[in-house]
Amino acid sequence: MTITQDTRILEDGSLCFGGHRITPAAWQRQPAPATPGRSVSLTEAFAALAQQASLRHLVVAVIGPRAATPAQEQAAEAVGRALGSYGITLICGGKTGVMAAASKGCQAAGGLMIGILPGTDPAEANPFVSIALPTGLSEGRNMVIARAARVLVAIGGSYGTLSEVAYGLHFDKPVITLEDAPQIDGVRPARTVAEAVDLTLAALLDQARSPDHV
Template identity: 40%
Template structure:
């Protein structure tokens, strides 16, 4: 059986407490929907919080690690070591059926750009106006701004049904 993997992207060490709380609840909601969660896998910020939330709801968590060091992994069931540094962002996006952005950092922005370039549905949770405008101008693929986790899950369901 193939699991549907939903990617959650967001800042690592610079994530705010609010972003981490949102990511935890988002990971939990993804697991409750019966989907697997894919993150950057490290013990930092949004990726760690989303992974912990999914595991709290007995969900499957896949972590795509930037280095060849599996000890960086936190709250993942399957750790994939790449040794690719930020290049692993391509794997994160290509392996996700839908990508949900929770917060913003330089790595997150690069993953958002990859999602747009590679034609992956991108859901942006609580985006700022200028970011949304810029992404929309660049996008020929689905881009959905949402205000709540419930809206993100509903949008994900719509994409998966297509």
């Protein structure tokens, strides 16, 4: 999937995406002035935004199976590291496999990973989770993850992952898929980690609100 939106940093240091100036703290958009700017990649854009304000209010879920393949774990760790480096808050199921790999990458980048656990014991969380939230909801916690996230990144597949993908789509959340994740109508497939990260960042920028939005 190709990202076609124009992304520029204007002369005053603000970011313009798709003809709109983005205010990072409030995550709002307003029409950008017709002034020249330097074209940048989405990763450069978020690095600049992270310098202007905290992006902790942007929450992305990284979902996937406990019994992950080495390729899926590698991809999850890379996605966690990339998104965590911008100060974006990540959430996951808090357990092993893709969840642990994403948590490891996020922690290595200095990011915040919240584990939404199915049980009642916070000690169930993998060692890379920053904050463990035991729910006692069993698989019902999948709906909590999908509801809490602005964007979901699915890496690999399992019945649990499929349910999270379905919940995400049901709640009108962008769902990015990678490494054999469920391919159902409405998801946004990525072929590489870099493409998955770009799709995630673009989806977050698309969600910036107009100032008059209630």
